[in-house]
Amino acid sequence: MWLFNFLPDFISIFLINIVLIVGLVATFSSYFIKYIPVVTPYASLIKTGGIILLIIGAYLHGRYDNDQVWQDKVTALEAKVKASEQQSKDANSRISDLLNEKTKAVKEKQIVIQEKIKEVATKIDSECRVSPDVIEILNNSARKK
Amino acid sequence: MKTILISFLFLFLVGCAVPVQRTFPTAPEAIKVSCPDLQLIQPTTKLSEVVTVVTNNYSQYQECQLKMDAWIEWYDKQKDIFNSVK
Numbered sequence: 306m307w308l309f310n311f312l313p314d315f316i317s318i319f320l321i322n323i324v325l326i327v328g329l330v331a332t333f334s335s336y337f338i339k340y341i342p343v344v345t346p347y348a349s350l351i352k353t354g355g356i357i358l359l360i361i362g363a364y365l366h367g368r369y370d371n372d373q374v375w376q377d378k379v380t381a382l383e384a385k386v387k388a389s390e391q392q393s394k395d396a397n398s399r400i401s402d403l404l405n406e407k408t409k410a411v412k413e414k415q416i417v418i419q420e421k422i423k424e425v426a427t428k429i430d431s432e433c434r435v436s437p438d439v440i441e442i443l444n445n446s447a448r449k450k
Numbered sequence: 451m452k453t454i455l456i457s458f459l460f461l462f463l464v465g466c467a468v469p470v471q472r473t474f475p476t477a478p479e480a481i482k483v484s485c486p487d488l489q490l491i492q493p494t495t496k497l498s499e500v501v502t503v504v505t506n507n508y509s510q511y512q513e514c515q516l517k518m519d520a521w522i523e524w525y526d527k528q529k530d531i532f533n534s535v536k
Contacts, residue, residue: 382470385535393475396527401478404520408513415509419502426498433497440491440500447488447507 321369325362331355472535475528481521485514 312320335352338344344351488510491503 389535397478407516411512430496444490
């Protein structure tokens with residue numbers, strides 16, 4: 306990043322354009338300046354200075370335009386990132402809602418099953434007596450270790 | 451003249467570039483809850499009490515299954531969203 310980039314855009318482009326215009330004017334005027342006797346001794350100096358300024362101005366202008374292109378790309382990418390963050394939040398919200406809905410259905414089903422067990426508890430308890438071994442086996446399989 | 455030259459060169463100094471920042475997406479709080487341990491059966495001879503605990507555990511498993519499915523869906527969606535930004 307150039308230090309030019311820290312200047313406000315209008316100042317940067319103004320300075321660059323000044324350099325470019327001065328370079329252009331000096332370069333072209335150097336061809337006619339020899340006809341003005343007072344400044345004739347400086348003709349070659351003006352020409353050299355003009356060409357240097359023209360090259361620097363053209364380079365800086367190209368650099369500025371290139372920076373603008375990248376700035377535009379960054380701005381576009383930032384907009385995409387912002388949109389994707391919103392999409393991400395929307396997706397999270399949808400997943401949460403769906404999970405809550407499905408969990409609620411599981412809990413409701415469980416309540417119905419518990420009620421059913423209560424209804425038939427007397428009957429199944431009278432028909433079957435559970436051995437302690439069965440409880441041990443079930444508990445062992447439910448434990449992590 | 452020296453000052454002007456130094457000032458002009460100063461304009462050509464190179465600084466650092468600022469990249470576009472992307473934050474890691476956060477998962478919904480509901481799916482970040484760990485699944486509880488399975489319930490154990492208290493010593494009893496009643497089948498109804500055993501069945502109650504077993505069905506509770508089934509229910510708990512189903513809730514965990516839903517959370518797992520939600521994680522898979524979250525990952526797939528976030529991956530799609532992440533890949534869509536280029």
